[in-house]
Amino acid sequence: MHKPASSPLRRLILKATLILPFLVGIPQKIFASLQKRFPTRTVDDHVPSFSPETGNLRTRDGKSFPYELLLDGLVKTSVTFRYSELLSLPQHEQTSDFHCVEGWSVEDVIWQGITPAELFSHLEILPEAQFCVFHSLGATPNGPGGLKYYIESLPLSTLLDPKQECLFALKIDGEPLLPERGAPLRVIAPYQLAYKSSKFVHRISFSEKKQDGWWTVANPIYPWDAPVPKSRLRKRNPA
Numbered sequence: 001m002h003k004p005a006s007s008p009l010r011r012l013i014l015k016a017t018l019i020l021p022f023l024v025g026i027p028q029k030i031f032a033s034l035q036k037r038f039p040t041r042t043v044d045d046h047v048p049s050f051s052p053e054t055g056n057l058r059t060r061d062g063k064s065f066p067y068e069l070l071l072d073g074l075v076k077t078s079v080t081f082r083y084s085e086l087l088s089l090p091q092h093e094q095t096s097d098f099h100c101v102e103g104w105s106v107e108d109v110i111w112q113g114i115t116p117a118e119l120f121s122h123l124e125i126l127p128e129a130q131f132c133v134f135h136s137l138g139a140t141p142n143g144p145g146g147l148k149y150y151i152e153s154l155p156l157s158t159l160l161d162p163k164q165e166c167l168f169a170l171k172i173d174g175e176p177l178l179p180e181r182g183a184p185l186r187v188i189a190p191y192q193l194a195y196k197s198s199k200f201v202h203r204i205s206f207s208e209k210k211q212d213g214w215w216t217v218a219n220p221i222y223p224w225d226a227p228v229p230k231s232r233l234r235k236r237n238p239a
């Protein structure tokens, strides 16, 4: 007898029709809105995973400890902030475009976090300080110039100029940063190319001298001062 409904192929097609819209449709939509417009560029290995619920980092060998942001260098006294302390500071939201040197851009990214002016109001910066050096979690075992992890720096004047819209971002679209976006905290400097926007930042050091960043050390075609070319900006650089 001919039993089309129970042939393996038909059953498979039936199952697929039931499951596919779910598998392909819904998660993809959610995923797309969260992630898809954002390519990920990460050279770091062994970045500890971060839990926004506990504020803890966990290394690959299972060690867990609280994330702390250390502010040190040319300051009267070093200060550390735990994740919950960072969240309890006034949060600022800003929308900006994100431009990678490779040529791709992400428009209208909504970041939330702490402005440099707000964060730095909690410490006494010495007058010699001209730059902030950003140290990232994780490691780059074969890093350029022997750099053991991702490092970058920006002028203090840029960070403190509200027109430059710099931010220490903790969230994107109202949600804690995902690992690929730089959790727990990343720098945002919209008028500089994205390699200046360090992810996984755990230490900000105030310094008299600039520090060439990871990509600048890797290859001088990536200059330390990396303004987004005018042709790529939708808004004029206020500098």
Ligand SMILES: Nc1nc2c(c(=O)[nH]1)N[C@H]1C(S)=C(S)[C@@H](COP(=O)(O)O)O[C@H]1N2
Pocket (backbone or CB within 6 Å): 038, 039, 040, 041, 042, 043, 044, 099, 100, 101, 136, 150, 180, 181, 182, 194, 195, 196, 197, 198, 199, 200
């Ligand atoms: N710690 C760290 N920060 C980083 C990078 C990195 O590899 N490690 N890549 C930079 C580069 S080249 C770009 S384009 C952006 C990419 O950010 P995204 O991965 O969130 O798109 O992060 C920048 N910050």
Ligand SMILES: [Mo]
Pocket (backbone or CB within 6 Å): 041, 100, 101, 102, 194, 195
């Ligand atoms: Mo980049």
